[in-house]
Amino acid sequence: MPDVIVAVDSVSMRFNMTTEKISTLKEYLIKRFKGQVAYNEFWALKNVSFSIEKGEVFGVLGLNGAGKSTLLKVIAGVLKPTLGKVEVAGRMAPLIELGAGFDAELTARENIFLNGAVLGYSKKEMKAKFDEIVAFSELEAFIDVPIKNFSSGMYARLGFSIATATTPDVLIVDEILSVGDFKFQEKCEQKIKQMVDGGTTVILVSHSMDQIRSMCTKGVILEHGNLISSGNIDELCEFYFSKYN
Numbered sequence: 001m002p003d004v005i006v007a008v009d010s011v012s013m014r015f016n017m018t019t020e021k022i023s024t025l026k027e028y029l030i031k032r033f034k035g036q037v038a039y040n041e042f043w044a045l046k047n048v049s050f051s052i053e054k055g056e057v058f059g060v061l062g063l064n065g066a067g068k069s070t071l072l073k074v075i076a077g078v079l080k081p082t083l084g085k086v087e088v089a090g091r092m093a094p095l096i097e098l099g100a101g102f103d104a105e106l107t108a109r110e111n112i113f114l115n116g117a118v119l120g121y122s123k124k125e126m127k128a129k130f131d132e133i134v135a136f137s138e139l140e141a142f143i144d145v146p147i148k149n150f151s152s153g154m155y156a157r158l159g160f161s162i163a164t165a166t167t168p169d170v171l172i173v174d175e176i177l178s179v180g181d182f183k184f185q186e187k188c189e190q191k192i193k194q195m196v197d198g199g200t201t202v203i204l205v206s207h208s209m210d211q212i213r214s215m216c217t218k219g220v221i222l223e224h225g226n227l228i229s230s231g232n233i234d235e236l237c238e239f240y241f242s243k244y245n
Contacts, residue, residue: 005201006052011084013045044070046225057202059212059219061240066222068205072096072174090169093119104148115162129165137161164191174205
């Protein structure tokens with residue numbers, strides 16, 4: 001039997017969108033108290049089910065607004081699904097938003113320990129990995145600079161370096177490899193391949209079909225929150241190209 005590490009079971013995710021412009025919190029609370037706040041229901045995910053086996057690199061494809069980022073947030077536990085459930089066997093390192101888990105007022109050095117704690121690593125573990133994190137990020141000259149002064153590419157370098165310094169069971173990467181220079185992207189891809197060789201499972205969202213083809217083995221395609229296809233990555237990419245090009 002295959003060793004399933006992530007199981008997504010009949011997951012639906014609903015958001016309530018207000019239908020009118022409310023400019024202040026006071027106005028919102030008054031209208032809410034009077035029952036005057038009207039909502040439209042928006043289902044970002046609709047009855048999505050699939051499983052991922054240990055050691056796979058799993059691609060999530062879809063146009064903008066398909067539900068990809070929402071799905072990753074549900075898997076990571078950032079969002080609780082409205083319906084259905086997700087089971088993950090092991091420790092996760094989610095790279096789903098630039099700067100998530102960082103404090104912009106703190107230096108890169110301080111944020112390494114803060115972000116490590118958010119990911120569930122001890123101070124001792126982060127101390128042991130500190131030099132490796134700094135070297136991989138190539139941010140030695142900026143290690144004591146508050147990260148509010150960082151570019152998006154520098155944020156991505158630091159976040160990726162922290163998340164991959166230890167060996168999570170599941171690494172979730174949402175478009176973060178598209179930020180920054182091409183040379184560093186290649187370096188990240190090589191690091192991911194090393195982690196997969198070591199048994200880490202990777203869930204990847206990328207707009208680069210070349211990246212998806214070269215790195216992934218299986219995947220799913222989302223459209224308006226629905227899972228419309230799943231399986232072998234080469235077949236999925238062919239289907240994706242024929243449908244959207």
